[in-house]
Amino acid sequence: MKARCGVAVALLLALLARGLRAEFSSSQAAASLQDTAPEAELKAFFLLNFSRFTEWPEGAFAASPDEFRIGVLGSESALELIQRKLAGKSVGKRALKFVRGSTPGELKSCALVFVTDAERAQIPAVLAEFKGRPILTVGESEGFAESGGILNFYVEENKVKYEINPDALSRAQLKATKLIVAAPKKVKDR
Amino acid sequence: MQKLFLLIGTTLLFLARALAAQQEPEKKPQKPDQDLSELSLEDLMKVEITSVSKSEHSLMDTPAAVTVIRGDDIRRTGATTIAEALRLVPGLSVARLSSNKWLVASRGFSDLFSTKLLVLIDGRSVYTPLFSGVLWPALDVDLEDVDRIEVIRGPGATVWGANAVNGVINIITKKAKDTQGGRVTAGAGTQERAFGSARWGGMVGDDLAYRVYGKSFSRGPGKGVDDDWDGSQGGFRFDWTPRPSDSVTFQGDYYSVLADGTQTIFSAAAPFSQITNQATQYSGGNLLLRWEHELAPDSKLRTQFYYDHAEYQQPVIQELRDTLDFDLQHQLKLFWGQQLTSGLGYRWGRSTIDNTPSAAFNHPHKVSDIASAFIQDEIPLHETVKMTIGSKFEYNNYTGFEIEPGLRLSWRPAENHSVWFSAARAVRTPSQAEDDLTFAYTNLQPTTPPTLIRVAGSHDFESETMTALELGYRVQPLESVTLDIATFDNHYSDLRTSEAGPPDPSLLPAAVVLPLTFGNKMHGHTWGVEVAAAWQAMEGVRLQGGYTFFRMNLELDSGSTDLGSNTAEKNDPQNQAFLRGVFDVVKDVQFDLVGRYVSRLQGRGVGAYTEMDARIAWKILPKLEAALVGQNLLQKEHFESSNSSFSDHASQVPRGVYASLTWRF
Numbered sequence: 044m045k046a047r048c049g050v051a052v053a054l055l056l057a058l059l060a061r062g063l064r065a066e067f068s069s070s071q072a073a074a075s076l077q078d079t080a081p082e083a084e085l086k087a088f089f090l091l092n093f094s095r096f097t098e099w100p101e102g103a104f105a106a107s108p109d110e111f112r113i114g115v116l117g118s119e120s121a122l123e124l125i126q127r128k129l130a131g132k133s134v135g136k137r138a139l140k141f142v143r144g145s146t147p148g149e150l151k152s153c154a155l156v157f158v159t160d161a162e163r164a165q166i167p168a169v170l171a172e173f174k175g176r177p178i179l180t181v182g183e184s185e186g187f188a189e190s191g192g193i194l195n196f197y198v199e200e201n202k203v204k205y206e207i208n209p210d211a212l213s214r215a216q217l218k219a220t221k222l223i224v225a226a227p228k229k230v231k232d233r
Numbered sequence: 234m235q236k237l238f239l240l241i242g243t244t245l246l247f248l249a250r251a252l253a254a255q256q257e258p259e260k261k262p263q264k265p266d267q268d269l270s271e272l273s274l275e276d277l278m279k280v281e282i283t284s285v286s287k288s289e290h291s292l293m294d295t296p297a298a299v300t301v302i303r304g305d306d307i308r309r310t311g312a313t314t315i316a317e318a319l320r321l322v323p324g325l326s327v328a329r330l331s332s333n334k335w336l337v338a339s340r341g342f343s344d345l346f347s348t349k350l351l352v353l354i355d356g357r358s359v360y361t362p363l364f365s366g367v368l369w370p371a372l373d374v375d376l377e378d379v380d381r382i383e384v385i386r387g388p389g390a391t392v393w394g395a396n397a398v399n400g401v402i403n404i405i406t407k408k409a410k411d412t413q414g415g416r417v418t419a420g421a422g423t424q425e426r427a428f429g430s431a432r433w434g435g436m437v438g439d440d441l442a443y444r445v446y447g448k449s450f451s452r453g454p455g456k457g458v459d460d461d462w463d464g465s466q467g468g469f470r471f472d473w474t475p476r477p478s479d480s481v482t483f484q485g486d487y488y489s490v491l492a493d494g495t496q497t498i499f500s501a502a503a504p505f506s507q508i509t510n511q512a513t514q515y516s517g518g519n520l521l522l523r524w525e526h527e528l529a530p531d532s533k534l535r536t537q538f539y540y541d542h543a544e545y546q547q548p549v550i551q552e553l554r555d556t557l558d559f560d561l562q563h564q565l566k567l568f569w570g571q572q573l574t575s576g577l578g579y580r581w582g583r584s585t586i587d588n589t590p591s592a593a594f595n596h597p598h599k600v601s602d603i604a605s606a607f608i609q610d611e612i613p614l615h616e617t618v619k620m621t622i623g624s625k626f627e628y629n630n631y632t633g634f635e636i637e638p639g640l641r642l643s644w645r646p647a648e649n650h651s652v653w654f655s656a657a658r659a660v661r662t663p664s665q666a667e668d669d670l671t672f673a674y675t676n677l678q679p680t681t682p683p684t685l686i687r688v689a690g691s692h693d694f695e696s697e698t699m700t701a702l703e704l705g706y707r708v709q710p711l712e713s714v715t716l717d718i719a720t721f722d723n724h725y726s727d728l729r730t731s732e733a734g735p736p737d738p739s740l741l742p743a744a745v746v747l748p749l750t751f752g753n754k755m756h757g758h759t760w761g762v763e764v765a766a767a768w769q770a771m772e773g774v775r776l777q778g779g780y781t782f783f784r785m786n787l788e789l790d791s792g793s794t795d796l797g798s799n800t801a802e803k804n805d806p807q808n809q810a811f812l813r814g815v816f817d818v819v820k821d822v823q824f825d826l827v828g829r830y831v832s833r834l835q836g837r838g839v840g841a842y843t844e845m846d847a848r849i850a851w852k853i854l855p856k857l858e859a860a861l862v863g864q865n866l867l868q869k870e871h872f873e874s875s876n877s878s879f880s881d882h883a884s885q886v887p888r889g890v891y892a893s894l895t896w897r898f
Contacts, residue, residue: 081769085280092274118648120712161648164570189477190530200411201305204278225274233477233530 083121085203086157086183086196087128093179093194094134094155098218103177104137106152111137114150116169117159119143125157147172155179158187166190177216189233194222206230293707296621296641296653298324298386298719298763304379304407309815309825311848311862313376313425313450313891315404316369320829321813323763323779324386324719325400326806328834328873331884332424332453333370333462333492336874339386339400340721341759341785341805343834345877348729349398349661349697351389355406355484356560357521357539360396362582362601363552365664370492371515371545373466375430375446377418377895380407386763387721388701390659391623391639394578394605398659398699399723406484409434409442409472415898422891424864426451445469454493455884456870459510464490478527487518495882498548499674500590503743505683506675508882513547531566549880551587556580572611574623579604584665592672599665604628619643631663632696649709656703660696667694667729667751674880675744685744688731688751695753699725713769722760727753728787730795754793757802759785773817781809803836821852837875843867856897864889 094111104110111134115122122143132139144150147169156178158169163184170191173180180187181194188195188208193215195206206228212219223229272280300322312318316335320327326343328336338347346366352359359372382404389397412434419429430448437443447467454460468486475481493512499505521539528534541556562576579602586597609623624638639657646652666672670690675683705719731749740746761783768776784807787799811829818824825848833841845867850860865871870885877883 085277088272088277089274092277096274120648124712186530202278202280222274227278230477 082198082203083124084128087125089196089203089205090125090155090157090181091129091132091134091139093181093219093222094139096219096221097155097179099154100177100216103154109137110140111135112140112142112153112155114142114144114153114156115159116144116147116150116156116162116165118161121159121161151176151178153178155181157181158184158192160184163187166192173215175214179215179217179219180211186233188230191232193217195230197228199227204228208232293649293651293709294619294643294645296619296643296655296705297389298703298705298721300324300384300386300765302382302384304376304381306815307376307379307382309823309848309850310813310827311825311846311860311864313428313452314369315372315374315376315382318376318382319384319402321777321779321811321827322384322386323765323781323809323811324761325384326781326809326831328831328839329455329886330874330877330881331458331460331494332455333460333490333494334877334881335369337367337369338805339384339402340723340761341783342399342801343805344801345881348664349396349699350400350402351393351397352402352404353393354404355521356523356537357519357541358556358558358580361543361554363554363584363586363665365396365661365667368515368543368545370462370513371488371490371517371543373448373464373488373490374404374406374486375432375448375466375468377416377430378407378412378432378444378446380405380411386719387655387703387723388637388639388657388659388699390637391609391625391657392574392576392607394607394625394627394637395603395629395635395660395662395696398661398697406470408482409444409470410436412444413442416895418893418895420860420891420893422862422889424452424887424889425891426453428452428893440475441471441473443469443471456887458495458882458884459493460495460884461493462490464488464492464515466490480525482523483521485518485520489516490514496548496880497674497876497882498591498880499672499685501673501685501687501740502590505685505744509548511548513545515543515545517541517543533564535562535564536560537562548591549589550592551589553585554582556582567610570613573608574611575606575608577606591674592670594665594669595671596669599669601630601665603630617645627662629662631668631694632660635660635662635696651707653705653707654703655701657701659699659701661699662696663694666690668692680745682742683744685740685746686749687737687746688749691750691752694729694751695727697725697728697753699723715767717765719763720761723758725755725757725759728755728757728798730754730789730793730798733794733796749796752793752795754790754795755787755798756790757785757787757799759783775815777813777815779809779811781806783807783809800836804834806832806834806841808832823850824848831873834874839872839875842871842873844871858895860893860895862891862893864891 115125122141126141129139142150142153150156160183166187180192182192183196188206191211193208193211197204204227207223207226208230209223210232302318302321307318316327316337319325319337325339330336336343336345339350342349346364348365352367354374360367385401389401393401412432415433417431421427428450432444432446434444449465452462466486466488470484473481491512491514495510497506497508519539519541523537526534537560539558544553558580560578565573567573581602584599586594588594588597605625605627607625611619611621613619621641624636627635637659641655643651643653668690672688674686701723703721707717709715730752732752734748737746737748764780766778770776783805785802785805787802789795789799809831813827816824828845830843844865846864848860848862850858852858865886865888870887872885874883
């Protein structure tokens with residue numbers, strides 16, 4: 044008897060759901076973005092956005108004016124994934140180019156450097172090496188932005204968010220008002 | 234049985250393929266990658282993360298057998314209790330005795346009071362020192378707001394101290410800032426007769442987040458025993474971050490639970506035993522305050538204080554317990570990349586017991602305390618090799634000073650491979666019952682005159698000890714595949730026995746009394762292999778599996794007069810496996826299937842079984858979700874345990890179906 048009641052309730056719910064859904068499908072179409080994506084992929088798309096919303100000082104691209112170099116401090120597979128996701132994209136009229144490094148020294152020619160969590164031990168070295176250079180540093184380790192990195196990913200409610208250290212941004216002679224405004228969290232040097 | 238399991242496996246795969254095939258033509262016109270790459274920052278931040286989780290990845294480095302169940306996975310399995318959520322952990326065995334009682338054990342010694350497993354909720358121990366064990370009927374959290382459950386199989390004594398012998402289960406709820414806004418869940422079904430929960434979270438200013446919640450449920454009964462389970466619980470949590478270097482958490486819960494069940498009650502006078510059906514009432518509350526402070530960038534201090542009040546009333550025993558616990562932990566980064574963690578702890582407990590004819594304590598008012606300290610250093614020996622070495626030092630009222638050292642090594646030759654090794658000693662300290670209880674029960678085989686067994690605690694009862702060796706390997710051969718293998722070899726000594734004395738004729742002719750006294754005259758050996766694997770088969774399809782192989786050998790010491798404690802070696806399943814499919818192939822629909830197999834429990838006379846749970850959830854609106862869950866679908870009902878050696882009668886687990894609605898606002 045109880046079992047039957049349960050099934051009936053379930054069926055009712057399902058029916059109700061169908062009805063409601065039909066009614067609201069139009070309002071939902073507006074928010075027709077993909078609901079889920081792997082974390083690493085999402086971060087790749089963030090990197091593209093970061094690049095597009097940041098202004099570099101004059102002369103930052105003097106060495107290779109047609110390239111926008113994204114550096115990845117991390118594994119081969121981390122680089123590959125970003126490369127795959129952002130293949131064919133450009134920032135302004137500059138085409139994306141990807142460079143992998145196992146030390147920060149190898150990435151000094153990049154406009155943006157992503158320090159993967161696997162390489163968090165190198166964070167102090169990265170920040171020392173890039174000090175004063177117009178390089179947008181992006182991390183994914185707790186405390187990255189507080190210790191002088193510019194942007195840092197974190198996960199909240201199963202979504203990728205980022206925090207920004209505006210002082211670090213201006214020290215690197217970069218401007219990114221939109222990134223500051225959109226950041227859910229602003230942090231200061233510690 | 235194996236065939237059935239295989240069948241589930243193929244069905245899962247087939248389903249995945251079929252669903253994916255169906256989806257493909259629809260998806261092609263709007264290639265998801267391109268969609269995402271053109272999303273604005275704001276929209277990107279709304280996309281939920283799928284895939285091999287970061288936690289699985291960050292576990293690569295951990296030199297221990299650890300499983301993390303994320304809150305989302307708990308919800309997606311349709312589990313409504315903590316015990317059921319633990320079925321997805323290789324190395325654990327979870328058996329339902331009745332609708333409100335479980336036998337949960339890690340690496341063997343499964344019992345209603347599995348003495349060697351420590352359970353914590355947000356840092357608060359819920360292991361009762363009365364019996365050494367966890368009162369699962371009284372244990373609840375709002376599962377919707379659980380962040381994760383971390384399960385460490387094997388000894389955790391170096392950090393967590395006594396009783397973290399075979400495992401530690403850490404239930405961690407979300408921070409208040411991650412549970413902002415409102416949520417209401419309501420549901421009903423056959424076994425989950427009716428349930429509801431509500432939560433509201435908000436901010437006071439910029440740096441104080443809070444939430445309050447309440448929940449209520451009515452479950453059961455199982456087949457064969459009138460074992461309904463009804464309860465309510467409510468609580469709150471505040472997280473205050475006045476400065477980046479300080480965070481303060483203040484939280485509390487209150488619960489009241491009524492758990493029915495059939496018990497055989499024994500007494501020292503005729504008729505010696507009778508079967509009753511009486512509810513056990515559990516109620517209690519707790520308050521916890523934690524302050525995390527950064528003294529310097531390389532130095533963190535955590536101070537935690539909690540008060541816990543718990544009472545329960547059942548026919549055999551009634552107890553009121555107050556616990557105060559203070560815990561201090563300091564983390565310091567040192568030269569050569571060392572990470573030094575040290576801690577101090579003090580716990581005070583007061584227990585007030587109402588003696589009954591079947592169970593009596595010589596000291597029904599008992600105050601006990603435990604003082605402890607630990608130190609642990611993580612030392613990078615080489616770029617790829619890390620060593621962790623440490624020990625806990627503990628003082629308790631029963632056995633005095635205990636030392637629990639451990640050594641762990643991890644070697645990560647490449648980003649996607651790691652090998653770890655651990656050696657440790659752990660102890661299980663005596664419970665109040667083992668020290669002080671006198672408990673009467675009649676012989677299970679009726680004799681004339683009846684043989685009345687009287688079990689007595691002893692002040693000479695010592696700690697049970699274990700030395701453990703573990704070896705594990707983790708590999709991520711592809712971006713989409715993780716494999717985690719752990720093996721262990723544990724040696725136990727001074728295990729609990731019940732030593733028989735000469736029969737006592739004082740009650741003749743009504744009964745013969747056989748006196749038993751708790752002793753430590755058994756040693757044992759367990760070994761096993763635990764495998765966990767996850768595979769992101771394609772976008773929106775994740776498969777997860779686990780296998781556990783376990784063996785145990787117990788032997789009485791020479792000179793023991795125990796009548797069969799060593800038969801407990803056959804109480805655990807020798808083989809267990811599960812296979813789970815997580816499907817997100819249709820937009821706004823989540824589909825989950827879990828199949829599990831547990832081999833027979835020879836010592837309990839329980840046969841092997843295979844069962845399956847399924848859940849389908851539909852996001853009707855962005856803020857409204859409906860779910861339909863089927864539990865134990867393969868059989869009308871099945872046994873997972875037999876009557877407990879004390880007095881609880883086992884019921885069969887029936888098939889169950891429930892539906893729920895969740896609304897967020």
